[in-house]
Amino acid sequence: MKFITNIISIALLLFVLQACGGESADQSASNSNETQEQGLSAFELEHGIGPVSERLAVDAELDEEMINRGRNIYEMKCEMCHNMEGRMVGPALGDVMERRSPEFVMNMILNPGGMARNHPEGQKMLQEYMTVMPFQNVKEDEARDIVEFLRQQAENN
Amino acid sequence: MNKLKSKKLRGLLLGAGFVAIAAFVFTGCPTQQNMLDRGDAAQKVYVAPGEHDEYYGFFSGGYSGQLSVWGLPSSRLLKVIPVFSQDPETGYGYSEETKPLFQTSYGFIPWDDSHHPHISQTNGDSDGRWIYINANNTPRIARIDLKTFETKEILELPNTGGNHASSFVTSNSEYVIGGTRFSIPYEQDLDVPIESYSDEFRGALTFIALDSETGQMDLEFQIVVPPYNYDLGRAGKGPSSDWVFFTTYNTEEAHTMLEVNASRNDKDFIAAVNWKKAAELVRNGHGKQMPGEYYHNYYPTNQGYAVSEVKNGVTVLDTRDIDEDFIYYLPTPKSPHGVDIDPTGEYIVGGGKLATVIPVHSFSNMIEAINNGRIVERIDGIPVLDYDATIIGEVENPGLGPLHTEFDGRGYAYTSVYISSEIVKWSLDTFEVVDRIDSYYSIGHLMITAGDNVNPDARYMVGLTKTAKDRYLPTGPKQNHPAQLYDISGDRMQLLLDFPTIGEPHYAQSIRADKIKPNVAQIYEMEDNDHPYAITRINENRVERNGNVVRVFMGATRSHFRPDNIEGIKLGDTVYIHLTNMEQEWDVVHGIAIKGMDNAEILVAPGQTKTIKWTPKRTGIYPFYCTAFCSALHQEMQGYIRVSAANSDVALTWKTGTN
Ligand SMILES: [Cu+2]
Numbered sequence: 001m002k003f004i005t006n007i008i009s010i011a012l013l014l015f016v017l018q019a020c021g022g023e024s025a026d027q028s029a030s031n032s033n034e035t036q037e038q039g040l041s042a043f044e045l046e047h048g049i050g051p052v053s054e055r056l057a058v059d060a061e062l063d064e065e066m067i068n069r070g071r072n073i074y075e076m077k078c079e080m081c082h083n084m085e086g087r088m089v090g091p092a093l094g095d096v097m098e099r100r101s102p103e104f105v106m107n108m109i110l111n112p113g114g115m116a117r118n119h120p121e122g123q124k125m126l127q128e129y130m131t132v133m134p135f136q137n138v139k140e141d142e143a144r145d146i147v148e149f150l151r152q153q154a155e156n157n
Numbered sequence: 158m159n160k161l162k163s164k165k166l167r168g169l170l171l172g173a174g175f176v177a178i179a180a181f182v183f184t185g186c187p188t189q190q191n192m193l194d195r196g197d198a199a200q201k202v203y204v205a206p207g208e209h210d211e212y213y214g215f216f217s218g219g220y221s222g223q224l225s226v227w228g229l230p231s232s233r234l235l236k237v238i239p240v241f242s243q244d245p246e247t248g249y250g251y252s253e254e255t256k257p258l259f260q261t262s263y264g265f266i267p268w269d270d271s272h273h274p275h276i277s278q279t280n281g282d283s284d285g286r287w288i289y290i291n292a293n294n295t296p297r298i299a300r301i302d303l304k305t306f307e308t309k310e311i312l313e314l315p316n317t318g319g320n321h322a323s324s325f326v327t328s329n330s331e332y333v334i335g336g337t338r339f340s341i342p343y344e345q346d347l348d349v350p351i352e353s354y355s356d357e358f359r360g361a362l363t364f365i366a367l368d369s370e371t372g373q374m375d376l377e378f379q380i381v382v383p384p385y386n387y388d389l390g391r392a393g394k395g396p397s398s399d400w401v402f403f404t405t406y407n408t409e410e411a412h413t414m415l416e417v418n419a420s421r422n423d424k425d426f427i428a429a430v431n432w433k434k435a436a437e438l439v440r441n442g443h444g445k446q447m448p449g450e451y452y453h454n455y456y457p458t459n460q461g462y463a464v465s466e467v468k469n470g471v472t473v474l475d476t477r478d479i480d481e482d483f484i485y486y487l488p489t490p491k492s493p494h495g496v497d498i499d500p501t502g503e504y505i506v507g508g509g510k511l512a513t514v515i516p517v518h519s520f521s522n523m524i525e526a527i528n529n530g531r532i533v534e535r536i537d538g539i540p541v542l543d544y545d546a547t548i549i550g551e552v553e554n555p556g557l558g559p560l561h562t563e564f565d566g567r568g569y570a571y572t573s574v575y576i577s578s579e580i581v582k583w584s585l586d587t588f589e590v591v592d593r594i595d596s597y598y599s600i601g602h603l604m605i606t607a608g609d610n611v612n613p614d615a616r617y618m619v620g621l622t623k624t625a626k627d628r629y630l631p632t633g634p635k636q637n638h639p640a641q642l643y644d645i646s647g648d649r650m651q652l653l654l655d656f657p658t659i660g661e662p663h664y665a666q667s668i669r670a671d672k673i674k675p676n677v678a679q680i681y682e683m684e685d686n687d688h689p690y691a692i693t694r695i696n697e698n699r700v701e702r703n704g705n706v707v708r709v710f711m712g713a714t715r716s717h718f719r720p721d722n723i724e725g726i727k728l729g730d731t732v733y734i735h736l737t738n739m740e741q742e743w744d745v746v747h748g749i750a751i752k753g754m755d756n757a758e759i760l761v762a763p764g765q766t767k768t769i770k771w772t773p774k775r776t777g778i779y780p781f782y783c784t785a786f787c788s789a790l791h792q793e794m795q796g797y798i799r800v801s802a803a804n805s806d807v808a809l810t811w812k813t814g815t816n
Contacts, residue, residue: 076683080695080714080739088814089714131715131788134742137680137764 040119047103049119050111051140058102062152069142070149077136078146084153089131097147097154105150106143108133198653201644204231209674212606212667214619215274215288216640218242219661222269224290224301229606229667230617232642232656240299240308241269241292248748248759249308253733253768254688257463258311261295262450270294272663273324273389276303277372281328281394281502281611285672287372289324289333296320298333298365300372304678309456312374315449315471316343316361322390326367328398328611332432333374335363336403340384343473344448354412358384362403364432373455378439378472379447380430380484383537384410386419387428389495389561394611395502397520399433402505406492419492420511424544426486427496427507429523434483435474443479444472460681460688460766476538485527486536488544489516495561495602499570500611504549504585506570508560515552515559515572517588523547550588555581561664563605565615565645573600573620580620580643582650594650597641599623602664605645614669618643618650621662628655638662679743681764688766690735695719700811707732707809713747713761714739715788717813718781721796725809728776728802737766748784751798758784773800 040049047055084094096105108115108122112133115122126132138146204210210228213235217224222242226235243250243259250259250267259265269292276283288301296314301307314320314335322336342349343359360382365374385405393400408425411418438444449471456463476484487505493516495508505518525531526546534541558576565571569591571582578599582592600620607614620643625636637657644651683693692698692710698719701708707730712719718736726732738747738761750758751771759767773779783794801807 075694075696077739077741080712080719089717131790134715134740134745137682137741 044119047101048105048107048111048121049114050107052103052106052110054103056102056106056144058147062155063148066145066148067152070145070147073138073142074146074149077138081131081133087129090129090133091125093150094153094157097151098157102144102147102151105147106140109138109143109146110135110140198651202230202232202642202654204228204233209670211670212614212617213285213670213673214604214665214667215276216619216621216658216662216665217271217274217290218659219272219638219663220270221660222271222292223660224271224274224288225659225662226306228670229619230642230653232640232654234659236306237659238301238306238308240290240301241266241271241297241311243267243757245757246760248757248767248769251757251769252759253770254460254462255308257465258308258454260452260454260465261297261313262315262452262467263295266295268294269297271299272321274664274666275324275326275333275609276666276668277330277367278326278328278610279330281398281500283607283610283666283668283672284330285668285676286330288666289326291320291323291335293319293321293338296323296335296337298324298335298374300374302372303673304676306677310372310374311452311454312365312376313451313453314361314363314376315451316341316345316379316447317363318345320363322362322387322403325390325392325401327392327401327432328394330367330369330372332377332392332401333365333367334390334392334401334403335361335365336387336390337361338386338388340386343381351412354384355410358410358412360384360387360405362387362428362430364435374453376451376453376468376471378435378444378474380435380474380476382428382476382484382539383408385425386415388493389508391496391498391609393498393502393520394500397498397502397505399431400520401430401432402496402498403428403430404489404493404496404507405486406494406510422491424488424490425492426541427489427493427505427518428484428486428539429505430484434481438474438479438481438483439472443481444474445478447471447473458687459685460691462689462768479538482527482540484539485523486539486541487518487523487547488533488541489518490514497562497564497570497609499564499585500566500613502611504570506562506572508562508572510558510560510575512559513553513555515555515562515583516548517550517552517585518547519549522549552581552583552588552590554590555583556593560600561602563603563608563618564613565605566613567615571603571605571618571645571650573603575599575601575623578622580618580650582645592649594643594652596620596622597628597639597655598626604665604667606667607669609666616644616646617653617667618645619665619667621658621665623661625657629657640665679763680741681762683739683741683764686737686764686766688735688737690733690768691737691766692735692739693737695739698811698813700725700809702730702809705730709734709811711736711749712739713737713749713783713794715745715747716783716790716794718749718783718794718796719813720811721813723796723811724799724801725807726773726798726800727805727807728773728800730773732771732773733768734771735766735768736761738763740764745787746785747787747794749781750784751781752779760785773798776800776802 081089212229214227239249274290296317300310317337318341319338321338340358362380366377386407407419489507490512493507494510531543531546532540556574556577620641642654
């Protein structure tokens, strides 16, 4: 029990410590989960909060060039924390495109601090992984390329 | 008439001065207090949590060798930028990348005395791109990049003894200047009797050209001048932009007990140098090549190692050899310390340290005197102009020991007065003192926000003082040096705050924050990392052996190192840990320290690669850890290195991740 409260207080501390992290689009911080969830639109609940605020047109067919670009950025800026299979600093990403929408993944990449602070899924993950994912200076089109790469990984699974 | 009066007064005041010093040293008591109501003063310096100050202040560290950055008006310390002294906190001067910055023709020098920071200028106003600062002891100038707030370059000045009259920048950053405080034989290894001072010793004024794109320094030429002490300098502005000015003292050419022997002459000189003319003479082949070994240390690439280039030879203009005039002496009472140019570029104010007046020369009078040949004598070919022809005013009753002057752009000048420990405000129109306020205690330089600019932004003034005594809670026989913040927006100067600083805050400059803030880098972009030992993707982490040299290509992310288990290091190995911070988020820093390492930690900013050298001396298991509190799992950010005997056959292996 004590362990749990410790964990929770560390998580709270983390919120406070990292509250000024990424240049998130959403800087509003509220105190309780209820108000945060209430503040989110149905789109945000499903697709995350951040610069991507509309559904994207995603072709069913994979784009080779995007995959290659996406892999390149992923190896440089993501691989140190994620495995395709099995947990590392962050969750496994081999099947993430089966679990999450492209918009959600892009918002996670582009606004990880805001997601951890203000999105119920982000909060849940933070409590599990105990590290806030950093914003890795990825541009929006690059995040889209990474999604393509992750889609390919999911297909290969 | 003024002069007659001042002569009589001088003796009187000098005597009084010594009494005042004595009184001062023993009591340090203020005579006058112009302090706002406490609540008003507090409100003026209050910057709410999370809000930013309006000005950056850059205070030299004096004998700390560093440069500190402050937010004004709150007077909060934002950062200490290490410049001339090693800094174990960041690994500056300990990491392999930064060690070359410390090389000089005298070897690796871990310390210096940094005095006069000066921000690069465009059209006579500080532009916030770079800041230059001088090293007083082993003569050098450093350039700090105001995108990253890091020292990027250090240039040694040859044939110079004590680079005090430095590092002032001309109004379009064409040059940064250096000047010898202690004249020495121009060829610096010359082994001659000290008695030969007048024959063998010379002064050197150095002109360093600045690259307009990169700010990089290039020692273009030196002027050799009579063996006086060249104390301070300033560049002209507006009409006087083509000129720089240096003060001299010790025109007596004393080489012992200067306190007495260099204080005999009624007047010394301000040297006015037409740098444009001098540069033209150099271009037209009037310079001669002289030997002079010096180091130029800088980063040739975006990241990676600084390099030390050894140079030899300087182009020298010798006033004894050149017929054309490009430097003039303006007689100035008495052992002048500072020389400061007002925002219009017209007034040249001397800080007559031992004088009873503040002498003000007129630039246009000076030009007229030159054109009309008002020359009273020549010294080594240098024309000495007639005092009465150049002087335009003498500020009476300035207090004892006027040193430095800054300007508010509204027609007033503010002079620091050391012995009587005060600041006097006087009119550039009437040359009369209009206000005065106490200093705590013994003020040296003073600084006005956006001062030494064509357009000063004269809201605040900072007095940089030499002793604190009773001003704060006592902390032993030596107190930290203080600074005072004054409000100068109204008619009268008002004291707002008194705060301790680092080292000796010798001189300072400040600039409106919005000139720097938008350009400040938040990360080193991984895509631009050209460090030869960087890893730009985590699966490049590895260990390589080449004879006795072992290189660890290590990556750091919150909250682990890769690799974090290394075996196969042997006694006799030199190990380089090249640590790349793989994060791209502002202010998430990692560091590394290894047990028993006879070196400092390194702190590595996001996207940066830094290298620490380690030569293990004993076998065993060496824990290493992240020295920066990087995340909640920071305590888990650790690893082990196994060190074996020189003849052991433990294979070189490295890994991370699976127990
Ligand atoms: Cu760390």
